[in-house]
Amino acid sequence: MSSSTLVKAPVVAPVVADPAKRWHVARIFGNVVTRSIAIVALALVWEIFPRLGLVDATFLPPLSEVLVAWWDLVKSGELWEHAQASLTRSLVGFALAIVISIPLGLLIGWYKPVANLLTPLLEIFRNTAALAILPVFVLILGLGETSKIAIILYACAWPILLNTVSGVRTVDPLLIKSARSLGLGPVSLFQKVVLPAAVPTIFTGIRLAGAYSILILIAAEMVGAKAGLGYLINYAQYNFAVPDMYAGIITISGIGLIVNQLLILTERRFSTWRTS
Amino acid sequence: MTAKIVFENIGKVFQARGTTVTALQEINLDVKDGEFLVIVGPSGCGKSTLLDLLGGLAEPSSGRILVDGKPVTGPGLDRGVVFQQYALLPWRTAQGNVEFGLEAKHVPRRERAAKAREYLDLVGLAGFHDRYPHELSGGMKQRVAIARSLAFDPDVLLMDEPFAALDAQTRDGLQDELLRIWEKTGKTVVFITHGIEEAVYLGQRVAVMTSRPGRIKQVVDVPLLSQSEDVRSDPQFAHYRHEIWTLLRDEVNKARNEELEANRV
The missing domain is CATH 1.20.5 (Single alpha-helices involved in coiled-coils or other helix-helix interfaces)
Known part of the structure; x- marks a missing residue:
C-alpha cells in the first residue's frame, strides 16, 4: 500500500x-x-x-426496451425520416414567423397610429390558443404541409411580435434624447439606437418562439400527417407499438432541449452588453 | 467679447393634466464666447428645460434663442449636450460611443477612430477604449460622455448636472478635469447644477434662477480665485458661496412651501 x-x-x-x-x-x-x-x-x-410489476409493462415498458426500440428506429432510418419531416416544418414556420413578426413589431412599436389601429385586433388573436385555430387551418389549408407550417407560424409569431413591440417601446428615452441632440434623423435614430437597443428583447421572443415551434409541431402532426415525430408517436400508439411511441417522445424532448440550448447560446452572443 | 448665446425673453409653458404650468418666464441672458457660465437654481425651477431649449430638443413658448446670431430651430452639432445619466449606448464600447457623435457628423471612418482615441486620451481614458459602459465606473462613463460631446467639436458644451450622480471625490476630480479641458479647448460652456460650491468653483459667472416659474434672479460674477491648493477653503470662495446661498435660500424655501401646498390640495 x-x-x-x-x-x-x-x-x-x-x-x-x-x-x-x-x-x-x-x-x-x-x-x-x-x-x-x-x-x-x-x-x-x-x-x-x-x-x-408496480406499473403495467404493456403501457410503460422498461426504459431499456424503449431505448432498444429507439435504436432500431435509428438503424432503420425511420426515425431520421420522421425527425427530418418535423424539423423542416418547425424551421420553415419559425423562420417565416421571424421574417413577418420582426418588421411588423418594429412598425407597431415605432408608429403610434399603427399601434392604435392594430392593438385591439392583436389582443383578440393573441388570446386565442393556437391549437383552437388548428381545425380552421386544416379546413382552409387542407391536411398537407401548408396547414402545419401555418399553425407553427401562427404560434411562433406572437412571442416574437410582442417582444419586438415592447423592445422598441422600452428603449431608454434618454438614449433617444441624446441621439436627437446630435441631430440624428429618424432613420439613423432607428437604425443606430432603437434597433440595437431592442435586439436582446427581440431575441427573448425568438427563443420563446423556438420552444413553441417544437411544442405546437407535435400537436399539428397528430392531425392527418403521413410523417413526422408527432405522427410517429400517434401511429405507434394506435398500433400498440408502445416502445416506439416512447422512443418518439424521448426524441422530441431531446430535440426541444437542443433547440432551446442553441437559442440561449445565440441570445447570449447578441446581448453580451446587457448585464444585470 | 461678443455674445455667443443670447436668450431673448424666453418663456416656456407646459400643459399637464389639464392645468397650465409656466416653467420659464422672461429669461434674458447673454453668454459670451468662450465663457464658462453656470446656471444654478432650486430643483424644479426649469433649468433643465432651459438647457433643452438651448439644445434644440424643445421649443420655447415665447421668445427666441440665438447662437452666433442665428435662432435655434432644432438640435445641431454646434452644441454638444452632456446628460447627468451619461446616455451612453450600452452595446458600444467607449470608443464606439465617442465615434457615435462623429458618425452623426459624417466624419470618415478612419478619421473617426483616430479622433475617438484622441478625445478619450484627453479625458484621461487612454487604454479604456474597448470597455463597455457596464465595465466602467460612473465617473469614467461621464468622461466618455464628455469625450463624445467634445469629439465632434461643437462650439458650445451644454452640461445638465453632469456630476450630480457621482460621489464627492470623483466629482472633485472631474471638476478639475473639466476646467483643464475648458482652458485647453476654449469652448463656451453652459453648465447646470443645483450645487452652490460646484457653481462657484467652476463658473466665471453664475446665473441664479428663481423657483417656478423660473426667471433669472441675478447673475454673479466670480472672478478667478487664487490658484491655491485648496480653493474651496479660500475666504473669497466662502464669500461667493455665501452670496449665492443667500440668493438661493429664499427660492428653495418658496419652492418647498409650494410643494407642500400642492400636496395638501
Missing part, C-alpha cells in the same frame, strides 16, 4: 499540491452529480417499476 503510494506520488503531486484547483474540480463534479440525480432517478424508476 505504502509502496504503491510512493510510486504514484510524483504523478499525483501536482494535482494535490493545488488545493484550490482540486476544490474547483470537486465542485464541478458535485454540480454534475446534483444536476443528474433527478434524471438518473427517473431513469431508474422507469426501468425498475415495470419490471417489478
Whole structure:
C-alpha cells in the first residue's frame, strides 16, 4: 500500500499540491452529480417499476426496451425520416414567423397610429390558443404541409411580435434624447439606437418562439400527417407499438432541449452588453 | 467679447393634466464666447428645460434663442449636450460611443477612430477604449460622455448636472478635469447644477434662477480665485458661496412651501 503510494506520488503531486484547483474540480463534479440525480432517478424508476410489476409493462415498458426500440428506429432510418419531416416544418414556420413578426413589431412599436389601429385586433388573436385555430387551418389549408407550417407560424409569431413591440417601446428615452441632440434623423435614430437597443428583447421572443415551434409541431402532426415525430408517436400508439411511441417522445424532448440550448447560446452572443 | 448665446425673453409653458404650468418666464441672458457660465437654481425651477431649449430638443413658448446670431430651430452639432445619466449606448464600447457623435457628423471612418482615441486620451481614458459602459465606473462613463460631446467639436458644451450622480471625490476630480479641458479647448460652456460650491468653483459667472416659474434672479460674477491648493477653503470662495446661498435660500424655501401646498390640495 505504502509502496504503491510512493510510486504514484510524483504523478499525483501536482494535482494535490493545488488545493484550490482540486476544490474547483470537486465542485464541478458535485454540480454534475446534483444536476443528474433527478434524471438518473427517473431513469431508474422507469426501468425498475415495470419490471417489478408496480406499473403495467404493456403501457410503460422498461426504459431499456424503449431505448432498444429507439435504436432500431435509428438503424432503420425511420426515425431520421420522421425527425427530418418535423424539423423542416418547425424551421420553415419559425423562420417565416421571424421574417413577418420582426418588421411588423418594429412598425407597431415605432408608429403610434399603427399601434392604435392594430392593438385591439392583436389582443383578440393573441388570446386565442393556437391549437383552437388548428381545425380552421386544416379546413382552409387542407391536411398537407401548408396547414402545419401555418399553425407553427401562427404560434411562433406572437412571442416574437410582442417582444419586438415592447423592445422598441422600452428603449431608454434618454438614449433617444441624446441621439436627437446630435441631430440624428429618424432613420439613423432607428437604425443606430432603437434597433440595437431592442435586439436582446427581440431575441427573448425568438427563443420563446423556438420552444413553441417544437411544442405546437407535435400537436399539428397528430392531425392527418403521413410523417413526422408527432405522427410517429400517434401511429405507434394506435398500433400498440408502445416502445416506439416512447422512443418518439424521448426524441422530441431531446430535440426541444437542443433547440432551446442553441437559442440561449445565440441570445447570449447578441446581448453580451446587457448585464444585470 | 461678443455674445455667443443670447436668450431673448424666453418663456416656456407646459400643459399637464389639464392645468397650465409656466416653467420659464422672461429669461434674458447673454453668454459670451468662450465663457464658462453656470446656471444654478432650486430643483424644479426649469433649468433643465432651459438647457433643452438651448439644445434644440424643445421649443420655447415665447421668445427666441440665438447662437452666433442665428435662432435655434432644432438640435445641431454646434452644441454638444452632456446628460447627468451619461446616455451612453450600452452595446458600444467607449470608443464606439465617442465615434457615435462623429458618425452623426459624417466624419470618415478612419478619421473617426483616430479622433475617438484622441478625445478619450484627453479625458484621461487612454487604454479604456474597448470597455463597455457596464465595465466602467460612473465617473469614467461621464468622461466618455464628455469625450463624445467634445469629439465632434461643437462650439458650445451644454452640461445638465453632469456630476450630480457621482460621489464627492470623483466629482472633485472631474471638476478639475473639466476646467483643464475648458482652458485647453476654449469652448463656451453652459453648465447646470443645483450645487452652490460646484457653481462657484467652476463658473466665471453664475446665473441664479428663481423657483417656478423660473426667471433669472441675478447673475454673479466670480472672478478667478487664487490658484491655491485648496480653493474651496479660500475666504473669497466662502464669500461667493455665501452670496449665492443667500440668493438661493429664499427660492428653495418658496419652492418647498409650494410643494407642500400642492400636496395638501
